[in-house]
Amino acid sequence: MAQVNRNKVRLAYRAEEDEVVLERLSQARMPSDALSEANAIARTLVKGVRSHKPSGLDAFLQAYDLGSEEGVAMMCLAEALLRIPDAHTADELIADKLSGPDWAEKIGQSDSSFVNAATFSLLLTGKVLEGANDRSDNWKAALGRAVGRLGEPVVRAAVREAMKILGRNFVFGRTIDEALRRAAPERSQGLTHSFDMLGEAARTIADAERYAEAYRNALDRIAKEAKDGFRVSPGISVKLSALHPRYEWSHADEAKAYILPILTELAQKASKADVHLTIDAEEADRLELQMDMLEALLADDSLFANGWGGLGIAIQAYQKRSVPLCEWVVEAARAHRRKLMVRLVKGAYWDTEIKAAQVAGLTDYPVFTRKVATDVSYLASAKILLAASDAIYPAFATHNANTIAAIKAIAGKTQFEFQRLHGMGEGLYEELAQLERGIGDPQTPVRIYAPVGSHKELLAYLVRRLLENGANSSFVNRIADEHVSLDDLVRDPVADLDALTPKRNPKIVLPTDLFGSARRNSAGVDLSDPLVRDPLMERLKGSKPARGPPSQALGKARADRSSRLMITASLSGQCSKRRPKTSIAWFALLMTLRSNGTRSVERRGRNFWSARPISTRNMRKNSSRSARAKPERH
Numbered sequence: 180m181a182q183v184n185r186n187k188v189r190l191a192y193r194a195e196e197d198e199v200v201l202e203r204l205s206q207a208r209m210p211s212d213a214l215s216e217a218n219a220i221a222r223t224l225v226k227g228v229r230s231h232k233p234s235g236l237d238a239f240l241q242a243y244d245l246g247s248e249e250g251v252a253m254m255c256l257a258e259a260l261l262r263i264p265d266a267h268t269a270d271e272l273i274a275d276k277l278s279g280p281d282w283a284e285k286i287g288q289s290d291s292s293f294v295n296a297a298t299f300s301l302l303l304t305g306k307v308l309e310g311a312n313d314r315s316d317n318w319k320a321a322l323g324r325a326v327g328r329l330g331e332p333v334v335r336a337a338v339r340e341a342m343k344i345l346g347r348n349f350v351f352g353r354t355i356d357e358a359l360r361r362a363a364p365e366r367s368q369g370l371t372h373s374f375d376m377l378g379e380a381a382r383t384i385a386d387a388e389r390y391a392e393a394y395r396n397a398l399d400r401i402a403k404e405a406k407d408g409f410r411v412s413p414g415i416s417v418k419l420s421a422l423h424p425r426y427e428w429s430h431a432d433e434a435k436a437y438i439l440p441i442l443t444e445l446a447q448k449a450s451k452a453d454v455h456l457t458i459d460a461e462e463a464d465r466l467e468l469q470m471d472m473l474e475a476l477l478a479d480d481s482l483f484a485n486g487w488g489g490l491g492i493a494i495q496a497y498q499k500r501s502v503p504l505c506e507w508v509v510e511a512a513r514a515h516r517r518k519l520m521v522r523l524v525k526g527a528y529w530d531t532e533i534k535a536a537q538v539a540g541l542t543d544y545p546v547f548t549r550k551v552a553t554d555v556s557y558l559a560s561a562k563i564l565l566a567a568s569d570a571i572y573p574a575f576a577t578h579n580a581n582t583i584a585a586i587k588a589i590a591g592k593t594q595f596e597f598q599r600l601h602g603m604g605e606g607l608y609e610e611l612a613q614l615e616r617g618i619g620d621p622q623t624p625v626r627i628y629a630p631v632g633s634h635k636e637l638l639a640y641l642v643r644r645l646l647e648n649g650a651n652s653s654f655v656n657r658i659a660d661e662h663v664s665l666d667d668l669v670r671d672p673v674a675d676l677d678a679l680t681p682k683r684n685p686k687i688v689l690p691t692d693l694f695g696s697a698r699r700n701s702a703g704v705d706l707s708d709p710l711v712r713d714p715l716m717e718r719l720k721g722s723k724p725a726r727g728p729p730s731q732a733l734g735k736a737r738a739d740r741s742s743r744l745m746i747t748a749s750l751s752g753q754c755s756k757r758r759p760k761t762s763i764a765w766f767a768l769l770m771t772l773r774s775n776g777t778r779s780v781e782r783r784g785r786n787f788w789s790a791r792p793i794s795t796r797n798m799r800k801n802s803s804r805s806a807r808a809k810p811e812r813h
């Protein structure tokens with residue numbers, strides 16, 4: 180079967196944001212009766228949640244939001260401490276991050292014993308470190324310095340343990356056996372789980388083999404617990420970057436050839452046990468590979484001979500491609516006569532996507548720059564999934580009362596499930612269950628996304644969760660903030676975004692405008708985009724060695740490499756800023772010459788120049804400038 184057309188998905192990759200937003204607004208807009216129903220549900224949920232004090236991670240994220248000095252310090256520790264191998268650097272990091280914030284301000288502010296215990300530990304640690312850094316000339320300071328020096332190993336161990344405690348509240352279990360035991364009480368209440376075996380971005384084949392074995396063992400163990408089909412049984416989420424160290428566009432063929440047999444084996448295990456297996460979402464430049472792997476599995480009749488409907492994919496609503504991707508998944512499922520389970524998420528790599536586009540100097544971002552635009556994109560995507568019940572079983576992952584309410588109002592009698600992260604949103608979904616019982620609706624299934632793994636593998640997941648939900652603009656924080664009114668919490672995102680001009684966040688400039696009016700950012704070529712890469716590769720196939728003396732000097736092989744560099748540069752339209760008519764391709768050729776025979780000359784010149792007195796160098800430099808003071812040629 181021919182590949183399902185991806186052109187709409189590709190065209191939306193880095194599309195102009197205002198145009199995409201206008202399209203999403205029209206797609207997400209709800210009829211007035213559905214909007215009224217959603218508003219009423221959201222108000223009921225928020226009132227119910229606010230009638231109880233937050234606990235666990237909800238309380239922690241409220242106390243240490245990323246808008247506070249303490250929250251930033253905590254984030255820096257969580258992000259960096261696990262990666263620091265030596266004691267000295269760890270001590271310096273701890274001292275830097277814990278000595279400044281006023282941890283005492285947080286004591287007693289929360290009703291959560293977990294939050295207060297963590298705060299008390301950080302307060303004591305900070306006080307010890309402040310004493311260690313006090314250089315005053317008195318006995319009290321000297322004693323403080325002594326205690327600080329003696330306590331450094333203890334402090335270091337204490338802070339690492341605090342990070343482990345925090346991690347354990349995010350992670351469901353160290354092993355799949357431990358996770359299943361912990362899941363038993365929740366399963367008895369009708370909840371189910373999607374286990375995420377922690378581990379992504381394998382660095383070596385040995386890493387990939389270890390992660391693959393963890394997925395195999397997890398599925399074998401889950402199969403023993405599975406009953407009544409994938410909708411009520413636990414399942415797993417697979418990150419493809421964990422299965423090959425070069426899971427990226429530049430090594431696509433190699434990565435797919437290695438991963439596909441492993442992924443097929445995992446899918447066969449899931450199909451046989453009738454549990455779900457979801458290909459998890461990752462960075463935007465890996466989406467094409469994710470689609471390749473999904474299509475390869477869809478084409479395998481042996482996986483679906485028993486009617487299995489548990490193969491899934493996660494889609495990120497913050498990507499501009501979310502809506503066309505949902506349409507593509509529906510079309511692919513129908514083309515192969517399969518039924519898929521699709522998890523719709525907001526997205527957890529936003530900071531990475533923004534920074535990557537800026538560093539690379541790309542034309543635009545693959546994600547929306549306003550959070551409310553992501554909320555609107557989520558609703559537009561949800562409507563597509565809910566309208567394709569013949570091919571899709573949708574799963575909506577959210578901790579936002581407005582989103583939950585809107586999904587309920589849109590869905591009608593269509594079957595779907597909600598998903599939440601372990602440790603978060605318990606109160607919100609308890610209120611939903613209570614509301615549904617009160618109005619006589621069947622209870623919407625809720626699945627818990629439950630990470631499984633050791634503390635050592637926690638880092639990437641922990642940082643994403645803190646970034647995603649720790650910001651004071653996140654719904655998780657705002658619902659617990661008594662200063663935010665009920666009316667502000669239950670606003671219609673479509674109306675809010677419709678009222679904004681411009682639709683793009685003006686504080687997040689385009690990558691090319693990163694340096695303001697001073698200069699343009701150096702432009703890059705997005706080779707992860709097939710609409711950019713494929714024409715380039717076609718032109719490279721037909722390229723010929725450049726003619727002239729440089730080619731003769733380098734020989735055929737070197738000239739061919741240089742001509743390829745020139746074609747690449749000319750396609751991206753790059754020219755020298757000092758000499759606008761001079762293609763950067765020419766400088767690429769000169770760099771090739773330099774690397775193939777001129778280094779010794781350069782070295783001799785550098786040594787000669789370094790040996791000259793500075794005063795002589797300056798005279799030579801000034802005289803050279805005078806000699807060159809001629810009209811600039813263009």
